[in-house]
Amino acid sequence: MLIREATDQDWPAVWPFFRRIITEGETFTYPPDLTSEQAREWWMLAEPFRTVVAVDDEGRVVGSAKMNRNHMGNGSHIASASYMVDPAHQGKGVGRALCSYSVEWARDAGYRAMQFNAVVASNTPAVALYRSLGFEVVGTLPEGFRHPKLGYVGLHIMHRPL
Structure with a gap:
């Protein structure tokens, strides 16, 4: 798998899984009715921040991450990041690779720590992944997320020093 800077030409490959993930409404606080253009503005960040894509051995975009202050x-001095993995490619290490990449990016950019503001508590695979990479839950907003199937669940704030 290759992780590289995203270009405008990558958006048509990112948008289908981005749309599916936000429409399902289980893991992001983004409005589910974002248009492609709105989503692109939110996701495709300009320097000094970064948006990357993960590309498999066949050249397919299988995930993306955005990294920012x-x-x-x-x-x-605190960085953050968000990750989206094409559901067809979950469980194959794409999220781990993107998260590890973003930690290195933040460290290299001189940030002192990373903080995720809104990790849905019921998203146990993401919580476990972040914990395995050194993040800790430093607080939980009770009922901070309206999950479409589970009702109101907590939103974790997760942190790790760099």
């Missing part, structure tokens, strides 16, 4: 001003 979490806060501004005196909190600008």
Whole structure:
């Protein structure tokens, strides 16, 4: 698997799984009715931030990540990231590779820590992955996420020093 900087030409490959993930509404706080253009503006970040794609051995885009500063001003030393993996390719190490890449990006960019603001507590695969890569739950917003099947569930704030 290759992880490389995303280009505008990658968006048509990212949008189908992005749309599916946000429409299902189980893991992201994004509005499920985002248009492709709105989603692209939110996801495809310009420098100094970064958006990358994971490409398999056949050249298919199988996942994407965006990496950015979490806060501004005196909190600008904390990075954040978001990940989307094509559901057809989940469980194959794509999310782990993207998360590991983003940690290295943040470290190389001089950030002191990474923080995820809204990890859906019922997304146990993501929580387990982040824990395995050194993130800890530092707080949970009770009933912070309205899951379409489970009702109100918590939103974790996860953190790791760099």
